Amino acid sequence: MSDDHERAVARHYQVSALTERILKAAAAAGLDTDRLTPRDLGPIDEFHIGGRAATKHVVAKMGLTGSEHVLDIGCGIGGAARYLASAIGCRVTGIDLTPEYVEAARVLSARTGLGDRTAFEVASALRMPFADATFDAALTLHVAMNIKDRAGLCREAARVIKRGAALCIYDVMQGDADDLRFPMPWAQTPATSHLTTPAQMEELLSAAGFAVEDIEDRTRHGIAFFRERLAASSGPAPALGLQLLVGPDARLKFQNLLEGLERGAVAPVVMMARRRA
Numbered sequence: 001m002s003d004d005h006e007r008a009v010a011r012h013y014q015v016s017a018l019t020e021r022i023l024k025a026a027a028a029a030g031l032d033t034d035r036l037t038p039r040d041l042g043p044i045d046e047f048h049i050g051g052r053a054a055t056k057h058v059v060a061k062m063g064l065t066g067s068e069h070v071l072d073i074g075c076g077i078g079g080a081a082r083y084l085a086s087a088i089g090c091r092v093t094g095i096d097l098t099p100e101y102v103e104a105a106r107v108l109s110a111r112t113g114l115g116d117r118t119a120f121e122v123a124s125a126l127r128m129p130f131a132d133a134t135f136d137a138a139l140t141l142h143v144a145m146n147i148k149d150r151a152g153l154c155r156e157a158a159r160v161i162k163r164g165a166a167l168c169i170y171d172v173m174q175g176d177a178d179d180l181r182f183p184m185p186w187a188q189t190p191a192t193s194h195l196t197t198p199a200q201m202e203e204l205l206s207a208a209g210f211a212v213e214d215i216e217d218r219t220r221h222g223i224a225f226f227r228e229r230l231a232a233s234s235g236p237a238p239a240l241g242l243q244l245l246v247g248p249d250a251r252l253k254f255q256n257l258l259e260g261l262e263r264g265a266v267a268p269v270v271m272m273a274r275r276r277a
């Protein structure tokens, strides 16, 4: 994967002065921005299909006890990390390509009193700045669809987690057709969109040393999520909402994604894998 490609991905997600914008929107929503809770940040914190409910669902599948040090690969602004730290008690390290997201993740974690249990770094999923076997578990939520070198992602994930550790991948995967309408929330054009089928992903994970234990298609939930969201967002957008991350064409991107889900062209899929002992 070229650095040019990663720069193009980061440019897609980059929002100038993102942290200030989020704090301003939180204040406009009547929140105390010095003492935020993960719940307060719910409307913006989770940049994946199904939002916080989906995070809870995939985290429950991982069977964590709270004693683990978890890696969030492509952590965005840190919503899943804060959920894991506050609700389960884990220590969480997040990495992400987009510097504005990492800065927001740090500031929002400090403002929610979770700065001591979460840490965030700008880094690529293909070159993670960690020693072998550092983490007890890892997750990656709606990130792999931007990564062309999937074999590299799987190898790097296998390297940094311990033997026997769980890896949860929740991703938009390729369905029956490849004629997607763009822009999508993760890519303005097909140039930075690299979907694989669940079968291809299973093969890559297996080659990297994982055993895939469970594959769950969440299309039905995804369709319900976007139908509800699009119906609710026909009026003015709330101050604190995903449009801050997704941009002024958020509605079009969500409509395109809903269309792809309804047609079976894409599917949100949760894959639970375990590093072979």
Ligand SMILES: C[S@@+](CC[C@H](N)C(=O)[O-])C[C@H]1O[C@@H](n2cnc3c(N)ncnc32)[C@H](O)[C@@H]1O
Pocket (backbone or CB within 6 Å): 006, 009, 010, 013, 045, 046, 047, 048, 073, 074, 075, 076, 077, 078, 079, 080, 095, 096, 097, 098, 101, 123, 124, 125, 126, 140, 141, 142, 143, 146, 147, 185, 186
């Ligand atoms: C749709 S957002 C999901 C963010 C977060 N996981 C969430 O669910 O809220 C995709 C994220 O993946 C990150 N990303 C894409 N390619 C990456 C890579 N090669 N390494 C690290 N992060 C990457 C982007 O910067 C972006 O923050």
